[in-house]
Amino acid sequence: MKPAVLFDLGNTLAAYYRPEEFRPILDVSIAGVLEELRSRGLTQVTMEAVISAAVAENREAADFRFGPMADRFARIFGIPVADDASLAQTLCERFLRPIFAVGRVYEDALPVLEELARRGHPTAIVSNAPWGSPPEMWRQELKRLGLAGAVDCVVLCGDVGWRKPAAQIFAHAADRLQCQPRECIFVGDDLRWDIEGSTAAGMRPILLDRDDRHREYVGTRVGNLYGVLSAVVGGA
Numbered sequence: 001m002k003p004a005v006l007f008d009l010g011n012t013l014a015a016y017y018r019p020e021e022f023r024p025i026l027d028v029s030i031a032g033v034l035e036e037l038r039s040r041g042l043t044q045v046t047m048e049a050v051i052s053a054a055v056a057e058n059r060e061a062a063d064f065r066f067g068p069m070a071d072r073f074a075r076i077f078g079i080p081v082a083d084d085a086s087l088a089q090t091l092c093e094r095f096l097r098p099i100f101a102v103g104r105v106y107e108d109a110l111p112v113l114e115e116l117a118r119r120g121h122p123t124a125i126v127s128n129a130p131w132g133s134p135p136e137m138w139r140q141e142l143k144r145l146g147l148a149g150a151v152d153c154v155v156l157c158g159d160v161g162w163r164k165p166a167a168q169i170f171a172h173a174a175d176r177l178q179c180q181p182r183e184c185i186f187v188g189d190d191l192r193w194d195i196e197g198s199t200a201a202g203m204r205p206i207l208l209d210r211d212d213r214h215r216e217y218v219g220t221r222v223g224n225l226y227g228v229l230s231a232v233v234g235g236a
Contacts, residue, residue: 002121003204004177005232007151008164008188009127012208013109013225014145016102022058022130025098030054032094033073040087043077050076057131064166066157069095069132092134096141099130105145106210108225113150115229122177123151126170126186128163128193135159152177164190165197174203187228195219206231 010016017025034050037043053076061067070088073081081088116123125147129138135158142148155173162168174181181202188194188208195205195217206228207214207221214221222228 001179001183002119003232004122004124004174004179004184005116005228006124006126006170006173006177006184006186006198006203007113008186008190008194008208009125009142009147011189011210012187012194013113013125013147014103014105016099023055025102026054026058027051028098029095030076032097033077033091036091036094037077037079042079045077053077060163064163066161066163067132068158069134072131089134092137095131096133096137100141100144103141103145105147106225110146110150112225112229113147116232117150119233121232122179124153124155124173124177125151126155126164126173128157132158164193165200167197167201170198170201170203174201185232187225191217 007013011018030050031047034047057072057076068082069092070082073079073091081091113123125142129135135156138156139148139154142154148154153176155169155176157163157169160169160172170181170186174184184203185206186194186198186203187206189210191207191214195207198205205219207217207219208225208228209217209221209223212223220231222231
C-alpha cells in the first residue's frame with residue numbers, strides 16, 4: 001500500500017486567515033450573532049460586553065478537548081443556546097459567515113490531490129474548526145470549495161471530540177483510511193498543531209511553509225503543494 005497523505009485545511013489546502021488575523025473577523029462574527037439574538041428579542045447586552053466576553057473565550061482547552069460553539073455562545077450571551085437546536089444552528093451559521101466569505105482554495109490544492117489519487121495514495125483532510133463550529137457546516141464548506149470529493153475522507157475535530165495536536169484525531173483519521181499512523185504522511189502549516197501533533201502520533205510530517213516563515217525548521221519543508229507531491233513520490 002502506498003503511504004496515505006493527510007492534509008490540514010486552513011492555510012494548507014485553502015486560505016482563510018492566519019491566527020494573528022483572527023481578531024477582526026471575530027468582531028464581525030460576534031456582531032452577527034448579537035444582531036440575530038437582538039432581532040429575536042433574546043438579549044439587550046451591549047456589543048462592548050459581548051466582545052469582551054468573546055475575547056476571553058478565544059482560547060482552547062488545555063487538553064485539546066473539543067468544545068462546542070453553542071456552549072461558548074451560552075457563556076458569552078447568558079442564553080442556553082444548546083437547548084434550541086434551530087437557534088444554535090442559526091447562530092453558528094451567522095458566526096461562520098465572515099469566515100467562509102474569505103475562504104478560497106489554493107491553486108495547487110486540487111491538482112495535487114488529483115495526482116495523488118491517480119497514483120494510488122489514500123488522502124484525507126484532518127482539520128480543527130474555529131470555536132468548536134459544527135462539523136456539518138464545514139463539510140458544506142468543503143463541498144463549496146470543491147475539496148470534499150477530492151479526498152477519501154474528512155475528519156474534523158468535532159467528529160472525534162479532540163483537536164489537533166491531540167493524538168486521537170490523527171489516530172481516527174488513520175483508522176478511517178484503514179492504515180497505521182506510520183503509513184501516513186501529514187501535511188500542514190502549523191508547527192504545533194500539524195507537525196508536532198502528527199509526529200507524536202507516529203506520522204511523517206511535511207511542513208508547508210508558503211510564506212517562508214520557518215527557515216529554521218530542520219525537517220521536510222516545502223513552499224507549495226507541488227513540493228509535497230515531489231516529496232511523497234520521491235519517498236514512496
